Amino acid sequence: MQQIASLIQQYTPDAVALRRNLHRHPELSMKEVNTTRLIQETLQSYGIPLIQDVTLPSGTAALLQGGQPGKTLMLRADIDALPVQEKSGLPFASECPGVCHSCGHDIHTSALLLCARVLSQMREQLKGQVLFLFQPAEETGSGAAAVLESGLLERYKPDLAIGAHCWPDLPGGTVGLRKGGFMASSDTFLIRVTGRGGHGAHPHKSIDPIVTACYLVGQLQSVVSRSVAPLDSAVVTIGKFTAGTAANVIPDEAVLEGTVRTVDPAVQALVEQRIRDVSTYCAAAMGAQCEVEYHRGMPPLVCDPQVVDLLDAAASQQLGKEQVRYLEPPSMGSEDFARYLQQIPGAMFRIGTATDAPASHLPLHNAGILFDEQGIPTGASVMCQLAVNYLR
Ligand code: NI
Secondary structure, three states: OHHHHHHHHHHHHHHHHHHHHHHHHHHHOOOHHHHHHHHHHHHHHHOOEEOOOOOOOOOEEEEEEEEEEEEEEEEEEOOEOOOOOOOOOOOOOOOOOEEEOOHHHHHHHHHHHHHHHHHHHHHOOOEEEEEEEEEEOOOOOOOOHHEEEHHHHEEHOOOEEEEEEEEHHHEEOOOOEOEEEEEEEEEEEEEEEEEEEOOOHHOOOEEEHHHHHHHHHHHHHHHHHOOOOOOEEEEEEEEEEEEEOOOOOOOOOOEEEEEEEEEEHHHHHHHHHHHHHHHHHHHHHHHEEEEEEEEEEEEOOOEHHHHHHHHHHHHHHHHHHHEEEEEEEEOOOOOOOOHHHHHEEEEEEEEEEOOOOOOHHHOOOOOOOOOOOOOHHHHHHHHHHHHHHHHO
């Protein structure tokens, strides 16, 4: 739609200036005080009312009412920075020692503010409302949970949720989509194997938890290789093994700790169950006892295929079909936007930020990474078009 494109073009210089301001003054998770104030002042200057009846621990939300009643679309940006000393050499590099926006959340924030500004000019055309969520603390994995706890979703009941993230594997001006599993879950587990301690010279009078736990480490490799279907993705890693105090003492217990990554909730449930069963029965076979604590951390991020079609249509309208890329395979990283998608249909998309500069191809979180600021109008125009299409 022409109107979106021309408004985006008109306001992009302001959005880039705002991004550089954010980039200069990054703040860590749950400490986004000045960032939040800047976002709130900017939204108010666009005439978009802040949500006052729900209190977020940090970050902010605002609601743009369309000309007619209708559905509610939630657009989310994360706003926090990382404990990394910036080495980008940019003239607007972080002025805060040891903290920088090396995950591009300053790009997400300014893209969503640009989108909000454009949609505020088109509000009469919208049938429904847009909930702009500037979420704190994505990097620590606690922000989305805090937003859910605030009751924001219960109060405003969004029908659809859209998020975006920079992606250095795609060129600036493009976006990346994927139907289904987009990013991985991140769970942790602890297995406590209890035997019966004794003298290392008389193993037959003990139940050795170290030997049991060693078998268990081996047996757990069968979860991915034998229980998960070959074309599904899963990782089971034991990263910590604690046992024993002396060379000639069989201890009472051994403790294993590990992490599990999956991209499909059904595979996640399967892996958890197999870890529990294998641990319990392997220990029993050795005469030991076993306790499994499985902690579900971040859920897998699963993009609703129909919502991805909406994103594809919006991006194709604004950027051209050739700028829309489909990503294979999913990322085994995790992202707390997944928590919203457990409750609301939605999807995330990638905003390409690579240029000819080698530093723009560095991985996210790298101290020297550069982001193509073209990502700001690109991300904003896709969200604007999606909003107009969805709230028609
Ligand atoms: Ni990030």
